[in-house]
Amino acid sequence: MATIGYAELPVPGGGDAPLGPAALADFATALDPHLAQHVTNKAQRDSLYSGAPQHTLVSAADGSLWLKTSATANTWATIAEPLPAWRAVTPASGYQSGEFVPECRIIGKQVHLRGRLVRVDGGVFPVSGIKIASMPADCRPTKYGSWAGGSGLTGDPVVGVGRLEVLGAASSTSLGTVGDIIWYSQDGTGVPWVDLSGYYWLD
DSSP: OEEETTTTEEEOOTTSOOOTHHHHHHHHHHHGGGSEEEESSHHHHHHHHTTOOTTOEEEETTSOEEEEOOSSSOOEEEEEOOOOOOEEOEEOTTEEEOSSOOEEEEETTEEEEEOEEEETTSOOOOSSOEEEEEOOGGGOOSSEEEEEEEBOOOSSOSOSEEEEEEEOTTOOBTTBOTTEEEEEOOOTTOOSEEEOOEEEEOO
């Protein structure tokens, strides 16, 4: 039986016996891996196509598009995916939302944050490492996450930017546990609020 195209689809020729349904079945089997498969969501993708051949393309109802990159594992490359909704970051005891609500969301392997924290008592943040919030369970890094955080300026501060760190499984300290956000600053007078805006890697 002859094959045509890059997909090498089987097509009966004049010299082939009349195969009928069997020829159609062979054609459909060869064509199937080259079609975009349709699912409702990512969970259904994993349920139906975890064992699909490499290069299988799956599209979800929300516009997500994935390409399977492994012939043996349930591993996918994300071609397109809608941005997830922002979710709450939990302030630590003694802290609360400032002018902008602290929120986070995961995009790929990165966690993005925005929002501000203030002290409940209206005071300034301590200058040494201090727990100020905690992240949702799925936003906790394998090792740790770190970025520069802006802060309000009062008095005669040494710096207007501090260091924010999210503790991971490999970085828990006496300052907190996995998922806690720690604020470090060299500002000798303390700052009235901390801006969480930034991002870190999950892996």
